[in-house]
Amino acid sequence: MVRLTTTGARTGEKRVNPLVGLLEEGTLFVFASKAGTPTNPDWSYNLLAHLDVQVEFGDERFDAVATPVASPERDRLFAAQVERMPGFGDYEKATERVIPVVELRRKA
Secondary structure, eight states, rough: OEEEEEEEETTOOEEEEEEEEEEEEEEEEEOOOOOGGOOHHHHHHHHOOOOOEEEEEETTEEEEEEEEOOHHHHHHHHHHHHOOOOOOHHHHHSSSSOOEEEEEEEEO
């Protein structure tokens, strides 16, 4: 489980969202699935406006920069998440949008 703190795009207020993450080779990724609804979750819009985020993952808490992942890497990561958690495949089938994948890169 990832607790992602973003800054509201319009309000500037801090927002905390619990998300499922994928840790791959030391890099953490999250998925803007919103259970397959037609629109992206609010937190993903906040990320586009403010790429600096705070992350809680396991017993770690750190500042990070969020970066949307482009295809074909996005497709590979999403497939890896579906393999790990098949419900994400159902989300993908339920919507016409491409579910965004976001890399959370720890700040130095």
